[in-house]
């Protein structure tokens with residue numbers, strides 16, 4: 001069963017005719033995880049996203065599945081206890097996407113430090129206890145431990161020794177956020193869910209009793225508008241949640257709940273900064289922030305900032321204030337690195353869907369469209385009592401009087417728990433108001449697409465998939481990347497390897513991956529492929545200019561693009577790459593110099 005532009009037309013027909021049980025607005029990790037559970041429960045489910053799946057915050061995170069150890073400082077134990085237990089479950093359902101990788105936490109005696117050597121041990125022990133580390137045969141080898149100053153510097157000699165008190169090492173997990181989204185979407189689709197990208201909700205519909213009974217949608221490809229009927233409409237639009245609620249004319253538009261904050265990450269080559277393991281330390285700027293430096297595919301990325309954001313949610317950008325903030329911290333913590341803006345090869349910016357602790361003053365949202373985003377890297381609380389970093393990362397599930405449900409906030413790591421909570425509410429409604437007999441599903445036992453292998457032996461299993469790809473003629477480096485992206489789907493990716501001639505400018509591995517992705521992952525544009533289905537844009541700067549040409553030419557053939565479309569997509573892809581490289585800041589700096 002294909003999941004491509006061909007099947008999209010078919011799914012749109014069903015959207016128009018089928019009376020759904022559940023319509024989910026938003027195809028980030030929150031919506032995707034819920035759509036998987038609802039489809040698995042046998043509900044007639046559809047999910048729409050006005051962009052590509054995962055194009056919002058869920059492709060712009062720090063790419064961790066983590067418990068949020070820093071939240072223990074503000075006693076947000078509820079968030080930590082949920083997320084820290086979820087890590088191993090997500091690694092189980094998506095073992096090719098989420099991988100255990102112990103984090104080094106250097107402790108500095110500096111103003112505003114989140115942890116001291118005393119409190120970090122308490123925090124790590126609580127973190128491990130909440131996660132049940134010592135009870136699990138597979139996990140107990142990752143039990144936390146502390147290091148003295150010499151041991152930290154032995155492990156990581158580049159760190160600044162000044163005021164370094166020691167450190168801790170504790171388990172967290174690396175993740176590929178947009179890959180986690182698309183594997184949930186594909187699984188929901190396999191289970192019968194209608195998954196349609198580039199489909200925007202534009203109005204919430206009501207029946208004669210004033211209850212939400214569907215939405216008017218706009219196909220962002222054809223421009224067509226039509227109604228989609230559903231017993232339950234659920235808003236999982238992340239930072240857009242207040243805007244989607246405004247599509248419901250029964251909603252009091254003055255009631256806002258979201259406090260979007262921007263976070264950015266910068267990427268440099270490992271030749272400029274080569275960290276041996278994921279590292280997490282206080283910013284040292286007395287702002288309550290902590291910064292990650294993470295090795296990935298021959299690169300090092302670091303972040304993140306946390307500033308109130310009032311710009312275009314669809315296109316958050318890195319600004320000079322963000323760069324200055326992060327480089328100041330990185331160059332202080334790694335005094336011999338001397339990282340400059342010119343070393344930045346790639347970057348990304350995302351907007352947290354934080355639920356404001358206290359409702360923003362009524363007129364704030366209306367001004368939202370006008371105000372430029374706050375230019376600074378540190379938390380900027382603006383009109384709020386709490387700084388952005390102090391706001392809880394907890395989630396919110398609310399049902400309005402007309403029945404519209406909004407599931408907002410949270411973190412990517414607790415997407416499954418958030419979906420569990422929403423499913424309880426949905427099942428209660430369906431079984432009492434529509435005399436159905438739905439039951440909750442145990443999504444901890446439902447593998448996402450590509451995850452059909454033993455998660456306790458993930459590394460060996462992925463090596464075997466890579467070996468199969470090599471046997472099919474794929475180069476070893478490409479085979480390893482392919483296995484780490486597609487997991488158990490690698491077998492499908494290489495099915496026609498022997499009869500495939502590589503596309504000009506692409507390796508056999510990229511040729512096979514691109515074709516599989518267009519046919520099975522609703523990959524419609526070069527950005528979908530280069531930024532979200534693969535890590536090319538972020539961690540493959542050296543090759544991206546060759547890969548881009550091959551991707552565009554193959555897509556032009558597959559989608560029968562006109563010359564104008566080819567020109568348009570080429571321009572958009574170049575803009576995407578140039579923006580990720582921060583050329584607009586580099587050019588401005590060159591003018592000033």
Ligand SMILES: Cc1cc2nc3c(=O)[nH]c(=O)nc-3n(C[C@H](O)[C@H](O)[C@H](O)COP(=O)(O)OP(=O)(O)OC[C@H]3O[C@@H](n4cnc5c(N)ncnc54)[C@H](O)[C@@H]3O)c2cc1C
Pocket residue numbers: 025026027028029030031048049050051052053054055056057058059060061062063064065066199200201202236237238239240244261262263264304349350351352353408409410411412413414
């Ligand atoms: C800088 C940063 C770092 C982070 N790091 C981590 C981390 O390492 N680990 C972690 O667990 N969490 C992390 N988070 C948090 C995590 O990324 C988010 O909580 C999560 O991705 C939110 O997912 P979502 O599906 O709720 O929202 P989104 O991913 O934003 O999805 C909402 C979707 O709704 C769609 N939409 C909006 N309006 C409409 C409409 N009218 N019609 C149709 N579709 C619509 C949008 O296109 C979008 O795709 C981080 C966040 C940021 C910003």
Ligand SMILES: O=P(O)(O)OC[C@H](O)CO
Pocket residue numbers: 062064066068263292303304306352393
């Ligand atoms: O800054 P936080 O706490 O919202 O977390 C974002 C991190 O970079 C990873 O979750």
